Amino acid sequence: MAEDRIIALKDIVVDYDGERVLDGLCLDIRDKEFMTFLGPSGCGKTTTLRVIGGFAEPKSGQVFFDGRDITRLPPYKRQLNTVFQKYALFPHLNVFENVAFALRLRKVEDREVKRRALEMLELVGLKGFERRNIATLSGGQQQRVAIARALVNQPRVLLLDEPLGALDLKLRKEMQIELKRIQQSLEITFVYVTHDQEEALTMSDTVVVMKGGAIQQIGTPQDIYNEPKNAFVADFIGASNIIDGIMLKDFLVEFAGQEFVCVDKGFAAREIVQVVVRPEDIQIVPAIQGQLTGLVENVIFKGVHYEMHVRQAGYEWIIHSTQAAQVGELIGMCIGPDEIHIMKREQEG
Amino acid sequence: MKSKLGASPYLVWMVAFVAVPLAIVVYFAFTTKDGAFTLENIMGLGAYTTVFARGILQAMLATAICLVVAFPIGFFLSRMAPAHQKMMQMLIMLPMWMNFLLRTYAWMTLLERNGLINRFLGLFGIGPLQMINTGGAVVLGMVYNYLPFMILPLYTIMVKIDPSVIEAAQDLGCNVFHVLGKVLVPLAMPGITTGITMVFVPSISTFIISRMLGGGANLLPGDLIELQFLGNSYNYNLGSAMALVLMVIVLLCMSFTTADTEEMEAMV
Numbered sequence: 001m002a003e004d005r006i007i008a009l010k011d012i013v014v015d016y017d018g019e020r021v022l023d024g025l026c027l028d029i030r031d032k033e034f035m036t037f038l039g040p041s042g043c044g045k046t047t048t049l050r051v052i053g054g055f056a057e058p059k060s061g062q063v064f065f066d067g068r069d070i071t072r073l074p075p076y077k078r079q080l081n082t083v084f085q086k087y088a089l090f091p092h093l094n095v096f097e098n099v100a101f102a103l104r105l106r107k108v109e110d111r112e113v114k115r116r117a118l119e120m121l122e123l124v125g126l127k128g129f130e131r132r133n134i135a136t137l138s139g140g141q142q143q144r145v146a147i148a149r150a151l152v153n154q155p156r157v158l159l160l161d162e163p164l165g166a167l168d169l170k171l172r173k174e175m176q177i178e179l180k181r182i183q184q185s186l187e188i189t190f191v192y193v194t195h196d197q198e199e200a201l202t203m204s205d206t207v208v209v210m211k212g213g214a215i216q217q218i219g220t221p222q223d224i225y226n227e228p229k230n231a232f233v234a235d236f237i238g239a240s241n242i243i244d245g246i247m248l249k250d251f252l253v254e255f256a257g258q259e260f261v262c263v264d265k266g267f268a269a270r271e272i273v274q275v276v277v278r279p280e281d282i283q284i285v286p287a288i289q290g291q292l293t294g295l296v297e298n299v300i301f302k303g304v305h306y307e308m309h310v311r312q313a314g315y316e317w318i319i320h321s322t323q324a325a326q327v328g329e330l331i332g333m334c335i336g337p338d339e340i341h342i343m344k345r346e347q348e349g
Numbered sequence: 350m351k352s353k354l355g356a357s358p359y360l361v362w363m364v365a366f367v368a369v370p371l372a373i374v375v376y377f378a379f380t381t382k383d384g385a386f387t388l389e390n391i392m393g394l395g396a397y398t399t400v401f402a403r404g405i406l407q408a409m410l411a412t413a414i415c416l417v418v419a420f421p422i423g424f425f426l427s428r429m430a431p432a433h434q435k436m437m438q439m440l441i442m443l444p445m446w447m448n449f450l451l452r453t454y455a456w457m458t459l460l461e462r463n464g465l466i467n468r469f470l471g472l473f474g475i476g477p478l479q480m481i482n483t484g485g486a487v488v489l490g491m492v493y494n495y496l497p498f499m500i501l502p503l504y505t506i507m508v509k510i511d512p513s514v515i516e517a518a519q520d521l522g523c524n525v526f527h528v529l530g531k532v533l534v535p536l537a538m539p540g541i542t543t544g545i546t547m548v549f550v551p552s553i554s555t556f557i558i559s560r561m562l563g564g565g566a567n568l569l570p571g572d573l574i575e576l577q578f579l580g581n582s583y584n585y586n587l588g589s590a591m592a593l594v595l596m597v598i599v600l601l602c603m604s605f606t607t608a609d610t611e612e613m614e615a616m617v
Binding site for chain 2: 074075076081091
């Protein structure tokens with residue numbers, strides 16, 4: 001076990017209304033890292049966060065904080081704070097008093113309260129908003145207040161439950177960068193929950209992909225993106241072409257009726273595998289030069305690139321490219337060895 | 350112009366049923382039987398100070414008990430599954446469908462010297478206790494009859510409190526008592542003031558409860574007023590003066606509870 005871990009979850013089981021939400025979850029969170037739980041709704045990511053925060057009690061299993069068992073500790077005794085999905089600001093207090101709430105509770109001296117609350121408001125860029133009623137703030141500003149309020153206690157871990165979900169795209173992108181900056185400047189651990197794969201990849205040091213109450217894969221954003229462990233991760237992390245193939249021998253795989261050189265090895269001879277090819281990794285070439293040839297079925301302009309659906313021998317390939325082909329055109333497709341990712345075939349379903 | 354016209358039925362209503370009766374009360378309060386102006390009715394009320402004081406005290410006590418009992422009920426009601434909330438709301442309203450007198454009679458038979466409660470206590474060799482015809486019985490009657498009027502406004506306001514606000518308070522270091530004092534009570538304040546008004550006002554002006562449960566010794570201002578109009582004393586000038594003073598007392602009592610309600614309502 002790593003020395004610098006701050007939170008450890010051991011065999012966490014949570015049932016909700018007779019349904020298993022978390023099924024024996026084990027996880028280590030390192031100190032000062034930005035960890036993100038990523039998954040579709042109902043995958044157990046928010047429940048995991050609530051178990052860490054003390055708002056959901058596990059049926060079995062343990063939660064350790066700094067090596068100490070905190071499984072039965074109520075939320076108010078835990079050295080961590082939470083930014084809630086819908087901000088959950090106190091409507092009867094103004095901006096300053098919302099941020100100062102935790103300090104006032106601990107009977108911190110007035111001058112100190114003022115200094116630290118103002119410092120937090122400055123950190124989140126809300127200097128001068130102290131006297132404002134929170135009902136008069138925009139969604140983004142309310143979220144900043146919620147962050148300042150949660151940070152004022154100087155927690156060692158900040159839990160964030162889809163904090164940017166209610167914001168529009170542009171604001172969300174700004175806040176992503178802002179959150180990362182705050183995390184790095186304060187040098188504390190962030191545990192973040194989102195269903196947005198791009199958000200997870202942008203901010204995290206470590207991404208935990210979850211499905212059905214279990215962890216699918218843990219790794220850096222690069223690992224998760226480039227080396228997905230299974231079809232679910234590959235699909236969830238971004239639109240992908242996932243097709244069945246046969247590993248002929250090390251570094252040689254057959255799929256879509258063609259043999260391809262790849263960089264994977266260590267599979268049994270003629271083992272059936274799943275092949276992942278990212279849409280942006282397929283090169284469009286003239287039909288005669290392609291390893292595969294296909295018919296362009298439609299072309300959608302996406303801003304940065306075009307998305308094309310190409311039919312080839314019963315498969316539908318998704319291709320992202322800055323150059324557009326014509327609908328009905330026959331094109332060639334090339335896939336380099338580095339762009340082919342081989343996964344063990346899923347046992348289930 | 351048009352908007353004023355639209356309000357006219359309301360104005361007529363208000364004048365006919367609020368302003369005119371009020372004026373009549375004021376007129377009688379300051380006149381003798383022959384119609385001459387006098388302050389005697391008002392000045393003479395000093396003799397009834399104990400009754401008024403008892404009325405205020407018992408009404409305040411009943412209101413306070415209602416608040417303490419209704420707050421947790423309202424809270425747990427607001428946190429139930431919506432289907433259960435409807436059911437519980439109905440159960441709370443149910444006793445109010447029964448006649449007020451009947452309900453109070455029921456308490457008489459319970460509290461009597463040979464009543465159910467004393468007989469039950471007698472099995473354990475306790476009592477019989479003097480429960481009927483005490484101030485306590487009157488307060489009990491008020492609490493029992495007016496409790497729903499406290500629960501419902503509290504419930505209505507608490508339903509609007511986001512559960513994550515309570516979690517946020519816990520997250521920031523609040524134990525149960527801090528959550529209550531720093532978050533729940535301030536956020537429920539509009540419901541609290543409404544509930545206080547809706548319990549205190551009928552409690553202080555009630556007359557039947559004190560008659561039935563309090564016996565002759567525990568008269569309330571309401572009883573005095575009734576006596577002046579329907580009873581043997583028959584003096585509607587004095588009765589009007591009493592009604593007027595009671596109204597002023599209620600207004601005074603309410604003025605400080607409702608002082609900043611509007612501001613609070615705007616926030617929730």
